[in-house]
Amino acid sequence: MWEPLLVFLMFCRSSQAFTNRMHSTRRSPLGIVHTFSGMDIDRSRVEAELKEASAFQNALRSHGAAFALFHGTSALVITDSPMKLAFHDAEKLQTLYEISLQQFEPSLTCISNDVGNSIPIYPCIALGASASGWAFAVDVSNRSRNEFEVKNEAEGNLRFEPVRALLATLNQRDIAMAGLGASTLAWHRQHQFCGLCGSRMVAVEAGGRRACTSETCRNRAYPRVDPVVIALVQDPVRDKILLGRQSVYRPMMYSCLAGYVGPCESLEEAVRREVKEESGIDVGEMSYHSSQPWPIGRGASCQMMVGFTATATSTEIHIDTNELEDCRWFSRAEVAEAEELVVARRPGPSDESSKTLSIPGPYAIAHHLIKNWLSTTKAPLQASGRNKL
Amino acid sequence: MWEPLLVFLMFCRSSQAFTNRMHSTRRSPLGIVHTFSGMDIDRSRVEAELKEASAFQNALRSHGAAFALFHGTSALVITDSPMKLAFHDAEKLQTLYEISLQQFEPSLTCISNDVGNSIPIYPCIALGASASGWAFAVDVSNRSRNEFEVKNEAEGNLRFEPVRALLATLNQRDIAMAGLGASTLAWHRQHQFCGLCGSRMVAVEAGGRRACTSETCRNRAYPRVDPVVIALVQDPVRDKILLGRQSVYRPMMYSCLAGYVGPCESLEEAVRREVKEESGIDVGEMSYHSSQPWPIGRGASCQMMVGFTATATSTEIHIDTNELEDCRWFSRAEVAEAEELVVARRPGPSDESSKTLSIPGPYAIAHHLIKNWLSTTKAPLQASGRNKL
Structure with a gap:
C-alpha cells in the first residue's frame, strides 16, 4: 500500500520547490516537528469552548475571526513571496464573495426538515484559536474556483492550490492549517448521509462531529x-x-x-x-x-x-x-x-x-x-x- | 477522552477473571505481544486471494472453512474450561441454525436492485487463513441470541459473551479473532448507507471494504x-x-x-x-x-x-x-x-x-x-x- 508515499511525491516533482523549506523544519525538545504538525493555534479550545451551537455562532461573529477558503482539496493562498494561506474576515467574505455568516451550514439545533434544500450553504468548521482570534475553514466547492481567484490589489493575488503542492512553500503554521482544513472538510463532504440509517447528517460541535438528523437514529460520526x-x-x-x-x-x-x-x-x-x-x-x-x-x-x-x-x-x-x-x-x-x-x-x-x-x-x-x-x-x-x- | 480505558475495565471487575491469563502473555523477539495482537492466522491472504467475489464464494465452500458467530458485540463461545471461540463448519451452520451459505450478504457483482429486501441475509467476512482452512465471522444480530445458545451435547455449552468480558478467558488466538470479528462486523453494520450519496452499501473483498451500490457513485469505505x-x-x-x-x-x-x-x-x-x-x-x-x-x-x-x-x-x-x-x-x-x-x-x-x-x-x-x-x-x-x- 503505497498511497501514503505517493501523495507527497505526485505534486512535488520539482526539487527546487521542496528544498525551499528544507532548513525551516522546526525542532522541539522532543526532536523533529514534522510538516503538518507543530500547529501554533490552540485546537483544544474548539472542543472546550465551541461545542454548543450558540458558542460556535458567537465565535463566527467574534473579533478577529478569520476564514480560510477551500475548494475540494485545494486551499486559497496569496501567491506573494513567501506564499501564505489566505484568511478573510466576515466583512471581506461578504464584500468579495457575497458569503454571509448566515449561509454557513446550520447546526443540528436549528435545522428544519428541509435541511440543505433552502439556501446555498457553505460547510464551515473551526480550526482553532490563535492570539488574534478564532480561525475557521469554509468549503466553497459548490462555486466556481474562478469566482475567488481574481481579487483586488489589497488582497494580493489569490489562487486555489492543492494542499499537496503547498508542502514546500507554506510555513509550518499555514501548511498545517491548510492540511487540517482540507482534510476535515473532505471528511464532512464524504459523510453527508448517515451510514446507519441513510438520513442526512449535519456538522455539529464546530465541525468536530457530524450528527444524524433523524430523531430516531441520532448517530454521530467522528473525523477519521x-x-x-x-x-x-x-x-x-x-x-x-x-x-x-x-x-x-x-x-x-x-x-x-x-x-x-x-x-x-x-x-x-x-x-x-x-x-x-x-x-x-x-x-x-x-x-x-x-x-x-x-x-x-x-x-x-x-x-x-x-x-x-x-x-x-x-x-x-x-x-x-x-x-x-x-x-x-x-x-x-x-x-x-x-x-x-x-x-x-x-x-x-x-x-x-x-x-x-x-x-x-x-x-x-x-x-x-x-x-x-x-x-x-x-x-x-x-x-x-x-x-x- | 477516557473511552479506551473504560472499555477494559467495565466488564472485568473480577480480578480473579483477568489474572487467569496473566502468565499467558506471549512474547516475540520484539517484546510484548499484547492481547488482541499476535493473531496466528494469516490476514494477508485475505487481500491477496479473496478480493474477487468468486474467490470468496469458493473459500466459503472450501475444505476446513470455519465460521464464528457474532451477535452485536458478543461472540459465541464454548463455555467449557478453558473457554473457546466457537467455530462451526457449513454443515453445522445448516443443521444447527438453518443458515446456508447462500444466505450470506451478496457481493457487489451479484446484487439486484432490491438488494437486502429479498431473503434474510447474514453479513459474513473473512478473518484469515489458518493451517486448517479459512476462518470467517458471521453476523447473526438479526436473530434472537437464544436460538444459538441452546445446542446439542456435541457442540458443548454455547453462549454469546461480550468480547470485553472475554479478555481474561480466551487464549491469545481466540481473543484476537473475537475482537477482529466483532469490531469489523460492527463497522459493516454502521456503514449500511453511503456517506456520499445515501445509497445502499454492500460488503466486498471478503469484507475488507464496503462499496456503494449506486452505479453513478461507486464510493468505497474502508474499515476504520x-x-x-x-x-x-x-x-x-x-x-x-x-x-x-x-x-x-x-x-x-x-x-x-x-x-x-x-x-x-x-x-x-x-x-x-x-x-x-x-x-x-x-x-x-x-x-x-x-x-x-x-x-x-x-x-x-x-x-x-x-x-x-x-x-x-x-x-x-x-x-x-x-x-x-x-x-x-x-x-x-x-x-x-x-x-x-x-x-x-x-x-x-x-x-x-x-x-x-x-x-x-x-x-x-x-x-x-x-x-x-x-x-x-x-x-x-x-x-x-x-x-x-
Missing part, C-alpha cells in the same frame, strides 16, 4: 485518522537500506515502504506484514522513530504516519508489482549522494536513464528516517576506518 | 482504525506516577491517561494535549513503549493504542471532571503493592472506603507501561540505598 506505518529497513551487515518506488514517482525517486495498519494488528506487526508483502523481505528488530500527521492521504483523509527503523533478516527481494514498480537495496554511498542533492538544493534526475538515486524532501518523515540512518548507523567497515564511501 | 495515545506520566524527582480514574471503574482502580489522536497532530502532541487537558500536568520528554490493537473501543471500533512513557514538568493537578473522577500521583510503594495484587491473583479493593490502589490486568497496555516503570525506573533515593519503600 488512519494509522499508517512507514519503515526504514536496514541491512547492517551489508550497510544498505531497502527503498521502493511507484511508477508515478519522478525518475529514480525511491522512498521507504509504508502501508495502512489493519484492525487487530500492532504497529510492529503492520511493519512486518507490509514490508514482507511489498518486498518479500523479512524484518526482525525495529525501533520507533517519530510520527507525522499526513492530512493529504487517500481521498484527502488524514493519516497518522508512524515511522520505524527496522532490521532486515533476509536479503532476497520479491516485489509485489501491484504495489511497487521497483524495490532495491541501496548502499550508504548512493543514499549519501541522494541526501547531498537535497542539501545542495539541486534537482534530482529528470530522465529515466539516470542512475542517480533521488529521495523525498524534508517535508516527509521518510526523509528523516533516511537521514537518521545516514547520521547514526555505523557500518562495520566504516567503524574500522575502511570507509566504503 | 482509530489511533489513541496512552501515557505513563512519571515524576522522576518525587518517584511517582500520574494515574486517573473514571466513576465507572471498580473502587480504587486507576490507570494511565489516554485519548484519541486528532487530525494534524503527531502522537507526541496528542500525548501532551491529552495529559494537559485531563490532569493539568505538563509533559516534557517522552519515549515510545509499544502498541496494542484494541477492537472494543467506542461503538465497537478498532483502536490502535500507542503507549508512551512521559516525564512530567509540573506537579499540580487540575482535573477535568468531564473526563475523570479523580487523578493523583502515586508513589512507587503504592504502585508496587497494586502490582503485587495482580501477581498474587488477589482481587483488588471491593469497597469505596478502601485506600489500596488497584491497576489494570496484563490484558491492557496500561499494565505493561506501569510494570515497565516499576522494573526500570530507579529513583535517586533508591539508587543511593535510601529506598523510600
Whole structure:
C-alpha cells in the first residue's frame, strides 16, 4: 500500500520547490516537528469552548475571526513571496464573495426538515484559536474556483492550490492549517448521509462531529485518522537500506515502504506484514522513530504516519508489482549522494536513464528516517576506518 | 477522552477473571505481544486471494472453512474450561441454525436492485487463513441470541459473551479473532448507507471494504482504525506516577491517561494535549513503549493504542471532571503493592472506603507501561540505598 508515499511525491516533482523549506523544519525538545504538525493555534479550545451551537455562532461573529477558503482539496493562498494561506474576515467574505455568516451550514439545533434544500450553504468548521482570534475553514466547492481567484490589489493575488503542492512553500503554521482544513472538510463532504440509517447528517460541535438528523437514529460520526506505518529497513551487515518506488514517482525517486495498519494488528506487526508483502523481505528488530500527521492521504483523509527503523533478516527481494514498480537495496554511498542533492538544493534526475538515486524532501518523515540512518548507523567497515564511501 | 480505558475495565471487575491469563502473555523477539495482537492466522491472504467475489464464494465452500458467530458485540463461545471461540463448519451452520451459505450478504457483482429486501441475509467476512482452512465471522444480530445458545451435547455449552468480558478467558488466538470479528462486523453494520450519496452499501473483498451500490457513485469505505495515545506520566524527582480514574471503574482502580489522536497532530502532541487537558500536568520528554490493537473501543471500533512513557514538568493537578473522577500521583510503594495484587491473583479493593490502589490486568497496555516503570525506573533515593519503600 503505497498511497501514503505517493501523495507527497505526485505534486512535488520539482526539487527546487521542496528544498525551499528544507532548513525551516522546526525542532522541539522532543526532536523533529514534522510538516503538518507543530500547529501554533490552540485546537483544544474548539472542543472546550465551541461545542454548543450558540458558542460556535458567537465565535463566527467574534473579533478577529478569520476564514480560510477551500475548494475540494485545494486551499486559497496569496501567491506573494513567501506564499501564505489566505484568511478573510466576515466583512471581506461578504464584500468579495457575497458569503454571509448566515449561509454557513446550520447546526443540528436549528435545522428544519428541509435541511440543505433552502439556501446555498457553505460547510464551515473551526480550526482553532490563535492570539488574534478564532480561525475557521469554509468549503466553497459548490462555486466556481474562478469566482475567488481574481481579487483586488489589497488582497494580493489569490489562487486555489492543492494542499499537496503547498508542502514546500507554506510555513509550518499555514501548511498545517491548510492540511487540517482540507482534510476535515473532505471528511464532512464524504459523510453527508448517515451510514446507519441513510438520513442526512449535519456538522455539529464546530465541525468536530457530524450528527444524524433523524430523531430516531441520532448517530454521530467522528473525523477519521488512519494509522499508517512507514519503515526504514536496514541491512547492517551489508550497510544498505531497502527503498521502493511507484511508477508515478519522478525518475529514480525511491522512498521507504509504508502501508495502512489493519484492525487487530500492532504497529510492529503492520511493519512486518507490509514490508514482507511489498518486498518479500523479512524484518526482525525495529525501533520507533517519530510520527507525522499526513492530512493529504487517500481521498484527502488524514493519516497518522508512524515511522520505524527496522532490521532486515533476509536479503532476497520479491516485489509485489501491484504495489511497487521497483524495490532495491541501496548502499550508504548512493543514499549519501541522494541526501547531498537535497542539501545542495539541486534537482534530482529528470530522465529515466539516470542512475542517480533521488529521495523525498524534508517535508516527509521518510526523509528523516533516511537521514537518521545516514547520521547514526555505523557500518562495520566504516567503524574500522575502511570507509566504503 | 477516557473511552479506551473504560472499555477494559467495565466488564472485568473480577480480578480473579483477568489474572487467569496473566502468565499467558506471549512474547516475540520484539517484546510484548499484547492481547488482541499476535493473531496466528494469516490476514494477508485475505487481500491477496479473496478480493474477487468468486474467490470468496469458493473459500466459503472450501475444505476446513470455519465460521464464528457474532451477535452485536458478543461472540459465541464454548463455555467449557478453558473457554473457546466457537467455530462451526457449513454443515453445522445448516443443521444447527438453518443458515446456508447462500444466505450470506451478496457481493457487489451479484446484487439486484432490491438488494437486502429479498431473503434474510447474514453479513459474513473473512478473518484469515489458518493451517486448517479459512476462518470467517458471521453476523447473526438479526436473530434472537437464544436460538444459538441452546445446542446439542456435541457442540458443548454455547453462549454469546461480550468480547470485553472475554479478555481474561480466551487464549491469545481466540481473543484476537473475537475482537477482529466483532469490531469489523460492527463497522459493516454502521456503514449500511453511503456517506456520499445515501445509497445502499454492500460488503466486498471478503469484507475488507464496503462499496456503494449506486452505479453513478461507486464510493468505497474502508474499515476504520482509530489511533489513541496512552501515557505513563512519571515524576522522576518525587518517584511517582500520574494515574486517573473514571466513576465507572471498580473502587480504587486507576490507570494511565489516554485519548484519541486528532487530525494534524503527531502522537507526541496528542500525548501532551491529552495529559494537559485531563490532569493539568505538563509533559516534557517522552519515549515510545509499544502498541496494542484494541477492537472494543467506542461503538465497537478498532483502536490502535500507542503507549508512551512521559516525564512530567509540573506537579499540580487540575482535573477535568468531564473526563475523570479523580487523578493523583502515586508513589512507587503504592504502585508496587497494586502490582503485587495482580501477581498474587488477589482481587483488588471491593469497597469505596478502601485506600489500596488497584491497576489494570496484563490484558491492557496500561499494565505493561506501569510494570515497565516499576522494573526500570530507579529513583535517586533508591539508587543511593535510601529506598523510600
